[in-house]
Amino acid sequence: MNKVATFILRAKHWQIFLMLGVVLVFVESFSIHALTVNESPSGLIGTPALLYGAMTALGMAFVLLWLWAIGSFLNSIAQPRLVQRTALWTFALIYPVLYLLLAAPFFITPGLKYFEIILPFHFLAFFCVIYDLRFVSKGLALAENGRSVTFYDYAGPFFLIWFLPIGIWLVQPRINRLYAERSGALGSAAATNI
Numbered sequence: 001m002n003k004v005a006t007f008i009l010r011a012k013h014w015q016i017f018l019m020l021g022v023v024l025v026f027v028e029s030f031s032i033h034a035l036t037v038n039e040s041p042s043g044l045i046g047t048p049a050l051l052y053g054a055m056t057a058l059g060m061a062f063v064l065l066w067l068w069a070i071g072s073f074l075n076s077i078a079q080p081r082l083v084q085r086t087a088l089w090t091f092a093l094i095y096p097v098l099y100l101l102l103a104a105p106f107f108i109t110p111g112l113k114y115f116e117i118i119l120p121f122h123f124l125a126f127f128c129v130i131y132d133l134r135f136v137s138k139g140l141a142l143a144e145n146g147r148s149v150t151f152y153d154y155a156g157p158f159f160l161i162w163f164l165p166i167g168i169w170l171v172q173p174r175i176n177r178l179y180a181e182r183s184g185a186l187g188s189a190a191a192t193n194i
Helices: 003-010 013-038 047-077 087-107 115-145 151-162 164-193
Strands: none
Touching: 003 047, 003 164, 013 047, 013 164, 047 087, 047 115, 047 164, 087 115, 115 151, 115 164, 151 164
């Protein structure tokens, strides 16, 4: 596991909340400033529009990085018969950020001339984010329960992660506990092999 993932898995809920909050507050403050200066989203053109798109993608990338770290970890500690397939999940992690970067200019163009073209890609990005939430919440239930689960078993974490600022406070401690248990088990196994 790389250093970024290890940091995210060991970070306390308030640290993740603070990091995410700083990024999102910065994005939102820029948005409010840009909208008050230009008086409408269609007034965002040129460099401010690209900067806004890049900052929004940065916020989304941080959230998806958090989901990637905990999803990868949870999938790695699940029992072999319960491991989830990761091909679709990998696509679902990458696509929303690429979509935000590439579609931002279309959102700031006055009028709705590109609306019909971009709408299917927008829905795909939304589906990808929902799938990411499902993958991680199901992985948490699989790791904690050690058996097959239904949506009823992981609906709580699913909605907590969906409402991210609240979910971080309740989901991250569970991740910390699982990571500490896993690290402790690996440490004691290594000590007995010496």
